[in-house]
Amino acid sequence: MENEKVSILIVEDDMIIAANLSIQLTSLGYEVAGILPRGEEAIMHVREHSPQLLLMDINLKGALSGIDTAKAIKKYIDIPIIYLTANSDDATFDKAKETHPKAFITKPFNKLSLQRTIALVVEEMKEGNNSNQNTQHIEILEDRIFVRHNGRMEKLLLEDILYIEADRNYCILITPKIKHILTCTLKVMEEKLPKSSFIRVHRSFIINISKLDVLGDGHLEIGRKVIPIGKSHKELLLNRIQTI
Template identity: 80%
Template sequence: MEKEKVSILIVEDDMIIAANLSIQLTSLGYEVTGILPRGEEAVKHVRENAPQILLMDINLKGAISGIETAKAIQKSNDIPIIYLTANSDDVTFEKAKETHPKAFITKPFNKLSLQRTIALVVESIKDDKEPGQNIQDIEVLEDRIFVRHNGRMEKLLLEDILYIEADRNYCTLITANVKYMLTCTLKVLEEKLPKHKFVRVHRSYIINISRLDILADGHLEIGRKVIPIGKSYKGMLLSRLRTV
């Protein structure tokens, strides 16, 4: 079985440097989800694609800096950050530390330093987020769930959850406004959620039954999201709907 590639978003306003980074990362076996020159674009991209690592220029020339971009992203997504910087002054370094980056890469960089830094960060992600081992990051009560986000447990009402999608070895919990990446498998989360509210409809999806908008033969819709219905899960879904 082919090993899943680690996905990386490059946020760099020098397109020559960005293109060089993309070529080198791809040659090293990583998946580049995008090359973006502006922080505002990065915030939107992360919400829609949830890369596993951010490679972020610390001094973006757009409306918001790399540090401000990282802070905006961290409001809804907990993604490891590696800063690219040609500026090593103490003030910038202290501001960057507030976002708890995994590493800094100084420009100009070479392929070996890039390779080693990314490899170390990937290993740290594996150590921090071993699938199914951090279930203490999730606490489900009768009408709410607490999830660990940005180092603290945040409350989320179960009724606000639209659906949950498997994301490689993790889960992405979707609400109308925010996405949370959880460090457990879909199966583990399924066992903790109340079965009268949530049902698995596909090997990659659990839905909140009360948020179902459209039910068709082979798919359903919640909001504008089209979710496939797996053949082996259809009977359970119909059975649950009859009891709602």
């Protein structure tokens, strides 16, 4: 994980501080994903774009504090958070700890402390990726999947997935326009995908049941792809089709 590939979202309602942060982060080689003053906007941004790191002011103006915002975000996706705070009291610190932040930066901060703190967090993120290098980071929300690709999280709507095919320790995710090769097992995908839309029909295939074109005795077809139906999966598939 190189610095230039790390996307950082700034959530800060003081625009002078936010602009200063943006300039310094850019000069250090990081990508600034955006500057947002409100927690509600940050939640929407993360769900849509999934940056890799958050710089979050604890005392945001508006309905949500930085801590409230972090709690809401972590319900959907686990993103490392560094808090910015002018408060060093124990009560604020203890409340913030509940969201498991990676670090705190106390205002007013200087470039050196910012640089060192973020560098340490990025290194920890890198070590975490290396320790789990055989399993690709995948996040699935209500209607979309985020897949880590070239250091970024790419969005794909679940309704666009036709089927998923296993290839040893990889999964090939097929859409009408493109295929994605994921470094995870089919079992991991089966556990993550919503069972209302996806069903395993063979030891090597999961299908989007809404994309089913043809159902034969021992096979089915989706987009002209012939997919075998495993004997142990056939009854469940037939039951699901009857309930559609």
